[in-house]
């Protein structure tokens with residue numbers, strides 16, 4: 001979610017079938033979850049492109065977690 005691109009229109013709060021997008025009055029932006037895979041309704045509805053779906057495996061998240069575990073173990077052993 002790109003906070004700079006969000007204009008606070010709240011369209012995504014209506015589109016989400018689970019009601020998990022919350023408007024934050026202090027920032028004038030929304031906070032949302034990452035529950036849906038594929039094509040989340042919030043991302044489809046957003047007129048500014050502030051919400052985009054990225055597959056966690058595509059980002060290499062699992063490999064980063066493996067490295068973090070490895071480094072954590074090394075530090076613990078030191």
Ligand code: SF4
Pocket residue numbers: 015016017018019020021032033034035036040041042043
């Ligand atoms: S990812 Fe799914 S559940 Fe989460 S805010 Fe978007 S539409 Fe709602």
Ligand code: SF4
Pocket residue numbers: 005006007008009010011012013029030045046047048049050051
């Ligand atoms: S639909 Fe997009 S621009 Fe509108 S509040 Fe949601 S994230 Fe922000």
